Amino acid sequence: MFNQPSQSTDIRRIAVIGSGLSGLTAGIRLSQQGHEVRVFEKSRGPGGRLAAKRVEGGSADIGAQYFTARNPAFLPFLKEFAGENAFQMWQGRFGFRNERGEWDSFPDEPRYVGSPRMTAITRALSAHLEVIAETRIGALRKAGGGWSLADTEGTALGEFDQVIVTAPPAQAQVLLADSDLAELAAVLDEPVKKVLPCWAVAVHFAKPLTMAYEGMRVEHPVLYWVANNSSKPGREDSGQWWVLHANPDWTERHVDTPASEVAKLMVHAFRVLTGVAGEPGDVVTHRWLYARSSDGDQPGHLWFPDQNIGIAGDWLSGGRVEGAFNSACSLVEAMSEDR
Ligand SMILES: Cc1cc2nc3c(=O)[nH]c(=O)nc-3n(C[C@H](O)[C@H](O)[C@H](O)COP(=O)(O)OP(=O)(O)OC[C@H]3O[C@@H](n4cnc5c(N)ncnc54)[C@H](O)[C@@H]3O)c2cc1C
Structure with a gap:
């Protein structure tokens, strides 16, 4: 066994x-x-x-956003060694936006997150x-x-x-x-050569934003993924923390740009993408030099x-x-x- x-x-x-x-x-x-x-x-x-960064009122997942469990051995392993309470299913709505700006929903599949933050598992x-x-x-x-x-x-x-x-x-x-x-x-x-970098930003909105999706994978000149971190189970934020990931090409071009400038550019791109009217508050950033492999x-x-x-x-x-x-x-x- x-x-x-x-x-x-x-x-x-x-x-x-x-x-x-x-x-x-x-x-x-x-x-x-x-x-x-x-x-x-x-x-x-x-x-x-x-990974998670401490933010006011809790924490925001700035690395992996969720995980799948297609290997039947994976969840039993996590239950046995991390415990049933260390992770939960994220019952969010997930959308994909193509280059033409058309939206489609992700296929149905259980998606899991660490609770109350990704690092609870590790x-x-x-x-x-x-x-x-x-x-x-x-x-x-x-x-x-x-x-x-x-x-x-x-x-x-x-x-x-x-x-x-x-x-x-x-x-x-x-x-x-x-x-x-x-x-x-x-x-x-x-x-x-095949590992791609990623700038990550978590941004707070005191007034919750209304969106069609909690997680969005986007074909976009700046962004790759945006998600309402506060919609994940076990988070008890006041307001909402949104996590934004830049796409690899944009990250490569901005790899040495100061973090505060990167945050400004990415939050602006997020607001244009979603039409968000609310004013952003606190922001935290993280630069991943080795985020994902394209191999x-x-x-x-x-x-x-x-x-x-x-x-x-x-x-x-x-x-x-x-x-x-x-x-x-x-x-x-x-x-x-x-x-
Ligand atoms: C921005 C981002 C978004 C992502 N989104 C998703 C997602 O939504 N879903 C998904 O499934 N995956 C996602 N991933 C990928 C996922 O996070 C990784 O696949 C997974 O966490 C990798 O685990 P690992 O143990 O292989 O490597 P790592 O988690 O990178 O672990 C390697 C460890 O080695 C340590 N280390 C390195 N060198 C040394 C040394 N010399 N001595 C001691 N320690 C060392 C590092 O500090 C690190 O802790 C994402 C990753 C990033 C960065």
């Missing part, structure tokens, strides 16, 4: 780099098999691109693991048959039999190159048995939240079969 612990006879020390959904999934599945797992995360807390998952936060892994050095890890200051962080890297491809490539693993780093040349041809995971290094992440399995889960599961399966 997928979610049942299966104790293996050889216990390995395994380091997982990154505590996004793929790192946490891999960590939990390997711990379930009896291995000693330690997760390293460069940021203050777990979550990666399942916080709960991380409680099952030892997560060392604020620790950016700078290099792996050969130690016996395994690896010794060091942070970017060169501080030694222990020895491990195997290492799983779940950073986005550009960050994974730097880590591998700095670890004298040029051949492995070269495997990521193409994936690095359609993905192997699920990468496992290098000679080096005892595995790579997992959404970009190896269709992008998106569920892809991160799928990638981690397929890597763990490959590692288990390899013994």
